[in-house]
Amino acid sequence: MRQFSLFVTTILTFSINCWATLFPSDSHGDPALGQIPLASHPAPAIALVPPQAWTALNTSVGGRLLGGIPVGLPCFDNFNGNDNARNDTACDIVEKNRLSSAFLADQMSGYTQGNIPSYYIDVSSVSDVQQAFEFATKWKVPIVVKNSGHDYKGRSAGVNSLALWVHHYTPEKTFDKAFVPDGCSKPVGDVITFGTGEGFDDVYHFADQNDAMIVGGSASSVAPAGGWIGGGGHSALAPAYGLGVDNVQQLRVVLPNGTYVTANRCKNQDLFFALRGGGGGTFGVNMEMSYLTHPRVTVQWAEVVFGNLSTAEQRQLLTVLVQNAADWFDEGWGGYCYPAGATRPNFKVQLINPRLTSDQAKASLARLLEFAAPLTKNITLKTYSNFWDLYTENIKPSQEDVLGGFGLAQTSRLIPRINFEDTPERLVDALMEAVATPSPAGLNLMLLLVTPSQSITDSDSAASPAWRHSLWHAINAANWDPANFSVANTLETFKATRKSFQTLKLLTPTGGAYINEGDTFLNPEAAVKDFWGLESYKRLTTIKKEVDPNNLLLVHGGIGALGGSNPLFSCYPDLST
Numbered sequence: 001m002r003q004f005s006l007f008v009t010t011i012l013t014f015s016i017n018c019w020a021t022l023f024p025s026d027s028h029g030d031p032a033l034g035q036i037p038l039a040s041h042p043a044p045a046i047a048l049v050p051p052q053a054w055t056a057l058n059t060s061v062g063g064r065l066l067g068g069i070p071v072g073l074p075c076f077d078n079f080n081g082n083d084n085a086r087n088d089t090a091c092d093i094v095e096k097n098r099l100s101s102a103f104l105a106d107q108m109s110g111y112t113q114g115n116i117p118s119y120y121i122d123v124s125s126v127s128d129v130q131q132a133f134e135f136a137t138k139w140k141v142p143i144v145v146k147n148s149g150h151d152y153k154g155r156s157a158g159v160n161s162l163a164l165w166v167h168h169y170t171p172e173k174t175f176d177k178a179f180v181p182d183g184c185s186k187p188v189g190d191v192i193t194f195g196t197g198e199g200f201d202d203v204y205h206f207a208d209q210n211d212a213m214i215v216g217g218s219a220s221s222v223a224p225a226g227g228w229i230g231g232g233g234h235s236a237l238a239p240a241y242g243l244g245v246d247n248v249q250q251l252r253v254v255l256p257n258g259t260y261v262t263a264n265r266c267k268n269q270d271l272f273f274a275l276r277g278g279g280g281g282t283f284g285v286n287m288e289m290s291y292l293t294h295p296r297v298t299v300q301w302a303e304v305v306f307g308n309l310s311t312a313e314q315r316q317l318l319t320v321l322v323q324n325a326a327d328w329f330d331e332g333w334g335g336y337c338y339p340a341g342a343t344r345p346n347f348k349v350q351l352i353n354p355r356l357t358s359d360q361a362k363a364s365l366a367r368l369l370e371f372a373a374p375l376t377k378n379i380t381l382k383t384y385s386n387f388w389d390l391y392t393e394n395i396k397p398s399q400e401d402v403l404g405g406f407g408l409a410q411t412s413r414l415i416p417r418i419n420f421e422d423t424p425e426r427l428v429d430a431l432m433e434a435v436a437t438p439s440p441a442g443l444n445l446m447l448l449l450v451t452p453s454q455s456i457t458d459s460d461s462a463a464s465p466a467w468r469h470s471l472w473h474a475i476n477a478a479n480w481d482p483a484n485f486s487v488a489n490t491l492e493t494f495k496a497t498r499k500s501f502q503t504l505k506l507l508t509p510t511g512g513a514y515i516n517e518g519d520t521f522l523n524p525e526a527a528v529k530d531f532w533g534l535e536s537y538k539r540l541t542t543i544k545k546e547v548d549p550n551n552l553l554l555v556h557g558g559i560g561a562l563g564g565s566n567p568l569f570s571c572y573p574d575l576s577t
């Protein structure tokens with residue numbers, strides 16, 4: 001669960017750099033890392049596409065090819081060097097909604113041009129995506145995929161690209177009892193199948209209407225079959241039922257060669273591996289996901305909010321959380337802890353458990369409740385008959401209030417169980433250091449109890465192996481309004497954010513990081529180690545070469561794009577050292 005959000009691109013602030021270095025010379029990836037040379041991806045290809053080719057593409061996608069015009073255009077007198085007629089009324093609306101997540105989630109583009117693609121297709125069919133790949137192959141134009149636009153790393157945008165906006169691809173959902181994936185012989189359980197444009201809200205609700213529940217993320221508009229599953233997909237229910245990648249049973253995908261294929265544990269297994277943790281927007285375009293449901297059960301909810309703790313009390317509370325983490329994890333507790341930080345006065349603990357009765361839950365949390373009793377009255381323990389009610393009452397409202405359009409720097413660490421058991425005090429020290437690290441935008445720590453049940457052993461996904469032996473996913477994050485924050489402060493904030501986890505990283509050598517919520521500018525070696533592990537990375541690069549030999553689908557920091565420079569990433573500063 002996140003207290004803030006970024007719906008456009010984390011690198012909006014760098015639009016000036018972007019225009020200044022629009023077409024830097026290509027370079028090659030590091031062969032030692034198995035990287036793919038990027039020179040096969042020349043820069044201003046999009047500028048060479050003749051108008052009649054755009055017209056033909058537009059016709060082939062039913063007139064749904066649109067210009068990637070910045071939503072803030074009415075506020076500017078000049079656009080790309082040409083005069084632009086300002087429209088004060090329209091500008092007022094945009095200005096008022098500039099940081100509104102609801103407004104931005106339904107826009108293809110951001111406030112300024114920056115990293116925004118030149119054109120996009122509002123995808124409504126598999127054929128639209130196939131047409132786009134045919135066009136991109138012919139004209140060597142990079143393709144980016146955008147869904148909810150929630151990505152923190154700018155990976156659903158790309159300068160001088162053609163974007164596939166899949167947000168509106170929502171064919172009718174189905175619920176299949178005893179679902180048998182294509183090519184398999186045995187049923188895998190009850191499964192929901194839905195289109196990639198669906199947000200969690202609709203899928204949670206649909207599961208509930210079928211007396212079921214699913215493992216899912218906190219924000220109602222994150223797309224389960226988009227970047228969430230591509231990165232791994234964590235959930236407060238993961239300690240009981242596993243990550244998203246453990247629960248997905250089948251994906252239907254358009255590959256860059258235009259074929260529409262099915263990937264599951266019986267068919268196209270390598271592709272299925274890559275699509276689950278290898279990173280979104282890299283191997284193909286997911287159109288449809290078939291996803292395991294779990295029987296609807298009673299769920300326990302615990303929320304404790306501490307106001308204005310002293311530094312000593314904050315340390316004591318962190319100690320309670322660290323000391324109890326292993327037991328709580330084994331009992332099925334997941335959730336979100338938000339220590340007080342630079343811009344957050346309260347320390348909030350939110351826990352969910354689908355395994356325990358209310359008496360068992362109270363007994364299990366006794367140490368936390370004892371600690372809280374003299375410090376706060378803000379303690380809630382409640383039993384819900386189903387997850388949907390718990391979600392809509394407690395989690396969804398806070399997610400819908402989040403602001404969009406912010407700049408964001410964050411760093412992530414998956415903290416192994418061994419650190420909780422062997423070095424709990426040093427772990428608390430490292431977390432306190434993270435909270436206290438100064439940064440121009442302030443930093444806020446989040447401790448997410450969202451790692452997967454360790455009884456899952458057959459997942460074979462590309463998500464970091466560190467998920468399998470970790471108890472917490474810790475994030476430290478800073479956010480700012482790009483309109484009021486200098487480039488120098490932005491760069492400094494990214495550096496401070498990374499530095500804040502330096503001690504934690506040294507303390508957790510067997511840990512890793514979550515690709516979707518990790519450092520945007522990790523150097524290639526660290527990215528390989530933290531996001532995938534070397535073995536998975538090598539397998540992913542082989543799969544990438546097979547499915548996308550022309551590198552039509554590249555994302556910053558993704559497979560096939562690590563370490564090399566590329567015009568598509570010219571809006572990103574170099575902060576990898």
Ligand SMILES: Cc1cc2nc3c(=O)[nH]c(=O)nc-3n(C[C@H](O)[C@H](O)[C@H](O)COP(=O)(O)OP(=O)(O)OC[C@H]3O[C@@H](n4cnc5c(N)ncnc54)[C@H](O)[C@@H]3O)c2cc1C
Nearest residue numbers: 147148149150151155156217218223226227234280281286
């Ligand atoms: C408010 C908020 C709450 C969050 N909570 C959680 C959480 O609880 N658990 C968690 O694990 N993560 C969480 N995240 C992180 C989230 O997983 C990532 O931001 C993710 O990238 C969002 O995916 P998207 O498709 O919705 O967004 P987009 O920005 O549209 O896409 C993200 C990436 O996926 C690619 N992509 C999207 N759709 C497709 C597709 N159909 N085929 C191929 N590639 C595609 C894009 O190209 C891009 O690279 C949260 C993020 C926010 C902003």
